[in-house]
Amino acid sequence: MNGRNTGDIDVQDGRSRVVIEGVKPEVDGGRFPIKRIVGEQVVVEADIFADSNDALSCLLLYRKEDEPQWKEIPMEPLGNDRWRGSFVVKELGCYRYSITAWVDRFSTWRQGLVKKVEDDQDVSVDILAGVEIIEEASPRAPDIDGEKLQAWARRLRSKEDPSERVQLALDDELVRLIARYPDTRLSTAYEKELMVVVDRDKARFSAWYEVFPRSCASEPGHHGTFKHCEDRLPYIAAMGFDVLYLPPIHPIGRTHRKGKNNIPEAGPEDTGSPWAIGSEEGGHKAVHPGLGTLGDFRHLVTKAEEQGMEVAIDLAFQCTHDHPYVEEHPGWFHWRPDGTIQHAENPPKKYEDIYPLNFETEQWKDLWEELKDIVLFWLDQGVRIFRADNPHTKPFVFWEWLINGVKKDHPEVLFLSEAFTRPKVMYRLAKLGFTQSYTYFAWRNTKWEITQYFTELYHGEVREFFRPNLWPNTPDILTEYLQMGGRPAFMLRLVLAATLGANYGIYGPAFELCENRPKEFGSEEYLDSEKYEIKQWDLTRPQSLKDLIARVNRIRRQNPALQSDWSLRFHPVDNEQLICYSKHSEDLSNLIVVVVNLDPHHTHGGWIELPLSYMGLDPNRPYQVHDLLSDARYLWQGPRNYVELNPHIIPAHIFQVRRRVRTERDFDYYL
């Protein structure tokens, strides 16, 4: 369109009469791909129409990006000029899809013939017009079918009896035969090829556990190692997590190292923040000597895999003063007029221990290549999941280049965006390639907030590219809600995270031990934060939620309804402190209804209202709701039923809805 003036319409062939518009899904006009996992469907809709009332044929085209040939799927009309088709993405990597459509002369002719016959009009000339269409089609058909078409034409020409000719002309076999050889010379191709990035299962369904390896030592005061971390694996695996996320494991700088509780001057024993990367012992491709060796790390990766967990590491693209890059590539940093390097800051806040990289350097290409090389280095160590630290402080185009470049050869790699920033920035990072994204979940506590936010995430257009990963806490985020609500708040936020989000995660052991002391009133920082010191957690504390977490994660694994997000629906409850929602598998065979008491202090009861027909439940028959948390079973009938939850016992129900099945012997049971 650009470059030419409005008056100059460049018409290739003015006889291509079909128009294709309003194609969905399409992210920013096709600028970005949609996301799916292997085995999922891509349902494509479009407005497709021509002038007049002619019949159309519309094909959805798709292919793996590296395949030259399109596969074709006939699209079906939905009414109001809307058409739909779908395909399943069966392999990792990138797919393309597009649409082609044309005026179907034979169908147009046939539908006119039917109406004229119904109106008792003379159709002898119309039959001949149809014969011409058949004769024109026959050269497009291979030998046998071509001959068949010729035979149809001959029979139509030779038949004398008008009604027999009509019957012959409208024969279904003829429709099917000729439909295989359409005249597509004047077809319209949609002007864009749209993209799908296909990830593996874990992109859609994962349970993350963040742990600081240096706090895993068995003896107090010792610096934990990868070996200690291995010893911790059974504990974590027993809770049912499948991603083990480690904060940065690299050498930590000494210059401007932070002390406990983030004080500016570290004492000699202070270990510093793992995000202050780089010392004389190395940078982003090295491991902290206190944790062990690169070999120890690889061993941990293997051991974790044996227990059903993948290790994810942090991509924190920043350096300390002591990072080798400072000497090797001074041009990669911001230099101040006084000859010092600019540390990170968000005025008035200062992060003196951390130097951001200067992405506006003239050597940006070298910098980019080196950062990509860091990712490739850890790929070689067996890592397939990366959590990007503060990605919103690096240029968008850099991430797009990095992620797409890595995934081109390694489509199994997952990237989690740790951007807690403005909504459009977070969405842009997801569009450009991040597999999963942190969300505002931690700060969405009321029924209204939760309903609004998850409706936007799962039923808005963002769902095509933004895969939420819900964290009730992180080392940076101890919310006011958790600070105030005590153990019941931890329980209910866990259930919300694990059932609202097919992807969720916790920062442990702080979470399961209900650690909720803030650094100070009004702060979301932990008191004695693990970011600045080695912690010794007492995993045996009686208030630990490990058993509840284990149960919730088991429920997630056993119920496909909880393994994806788009089926989420909220249901009315006549108490603002109770929230009710459901998720179901595509065929409705697995149906989960969750009720949570959002008030961590008081017992609440209320009437919930379920959309029975939407859920495939017979309003005239009882159904069983089986609370997978308490194992209690209730017999319900009709849409409205009463629930009551005491947060000090357990603030949630996770009901599996079981339909009644009548056996031959008239013995009822629930499936």
Added chain:
Amino acid sequence: MNGRNTGDIDVQDGRSRVVIEGVKPEVDGGRFPIKRIVGEQVVVEADIFADSNDALSCLLLYRKEDEPQWKEIPMEPLGNDRWRGSFVVKELGCYRYSITAWVDRFSTWRQGLVKKVEDDQDVSVDILAGVEIIEEASPRAPDIDGEKLQAWARRLRSKEDPSERVQLALDDELVRLIARYPDTRLSTAYEKELMVVVDRDKARFSAWYEVFPRSCASEPGHHGTFKHCEDRLPYIAAMGFDVLYLPPIHPIGRTHRKGKNNIPEAGPEDTGSPWAIGSEEGGHKAVHPGLGTLGDFRHLVTKAEEQGMEVAIDLAFQCTHDHPYVEEHPGWFHWRPDGTIQHAENPPKKYEDIYPLNFETEQWKDLWEELKDIVLFWLDQGVRIFRADNPHTKPFVFWEWLINGVKKDHPEVLFLSEAFTRPKVMYRLAKLGFTQSYTYFAWRNTKWEITQYFTELYHGEVREFFRPNLWPNTPDILTEYLQMGGRPAFMLRLVLAATLGANYGIYGPAFELCENRPKEFGSEEYLDSEKYEIKQWDLTRPQSLKDLIARVNRIRRQNPALQSDWSLRFHPVDNEQLICYSKHSEDLSNLIVVVVNLDPHHTHGGWIELPLSYMGLDPNRPYQVHDLLSDARYLWQGPRNYVELNPHIIPAHIFQVRRRVRTERDFDYYL
């Protein structure tokens, strides 16, 4: 994007950090222009952001299409990364607009400095960093300003006192000076140039009157001529119309000519349908001999102009068997196997007197050029407004080429799309270039229907390209509502059309004479339709609405609120038969509130509720509503007021709302 694979991100300069997305208005990703009239504003919004928290500068760019240089308008932030700018289109033709944005180093530095100063941090090095930015800017500035910048830098370097340096660094004059010479080397240009088609006033505000010239004869039974039509002009002008639309004025075919009431065989006296174009006397560039000569037509055009009316003619691209094209260009028609030409049909309906053109002919280029030549021919005769007959039965791309081709040299030309068909087809025709479009107004009668439809038209995205023209009747459409509702129905539908739509039209004299006899029950065709015979209308019938129409059109001319559509808002009334809505001028100085009784049979009363603060009215002071139809004035206060309308007297109020103004002498009057 297409052509490359997902992994290959082609990065021009990785240091361009700004992203521009979500640009509005933008029709189909910029594929089509938006529409404006001369003097209107184009308000452009976009999501613009970079990584981190740096300050941005954003410019809206625009230019007339044939100008090489962009004009630049600074955009303002609205919050949530949304930016807005606007420009006024001052000339007919096509404009382009786009956006450019960059990270503003000086503003970023300045906002950091402010925060650090507020936090009492030492900023001596920061000041020096600012000096470097100023020194870098100075070579971009011309002599004097460059020297000024250098002077600022010197003063900042030389100042000793910290607080004086800060004061100097934050000086407003410095901000204004340096802002004029930004470093745009790493700016991001929005990847599209978007288009605006700018029409003249009449595209937005027009009152059409459709009349058959052949029915304008003064003596019964005579074929009316252009001269007779001239005699009719004062009558039409007195009603206040400004577009005089004539159905086709060309020779009418004899073969298969239709008789009265559309019977298949015409008698020797039957005149046939004006849409059956072409005889041995000529085709689309000829005038019907019974109407007069081409010179007579030009004379009519001139005379109409003298009385404030423009003549619009019909573009009915179809032929009879007798059209010269049939012999000259047999390839432009669909030939049937029996050697006849395919007539128009929409099975089971047949239009034996009309041959559609075959737009799939291999000679489509010749056909297109000839059809464009028809338009140019009538341009030469002084016509500047065309009503396209059934445009949805010709290819979209043809219209796009035709309209844009004509408007390139004649941007003052208006095209009205007479497409009564599926919504997406109607919208596509508007997108591709039609200036105005017929609508479903004729069939939207209830409050719900009207509210829904006009909310879609004026507050949905279609308003950027679809300019509705509301017709309560046409020669093809005598609605059930008018058939059943008698004179009150005609009155209320007139008021609705003329106040809901800045563009509206009637087919007269059938409309003002309240002609409402259908051909048969269930039909929307007129009995003894003027399409197939010459009518003798008695313009002096006492029930004529001509005086009401004159008054309504005068109200439209005197009230800017009614001369555009986007300000339309509906207001609650506690009676489903009463509809209430308002329109206002941009500055609210002209405010019209319309109340219509939609029931043509019974008197209805109810309480309307006006949004006083939105309307700029003081809820604590009375205001006057002046019914411009009856000239009655009412004093109202507060949002809720009572109205009652007897449809047999007049079924509508058109209130001008007058605010109370207090004079110096404490004498109140209403403005």
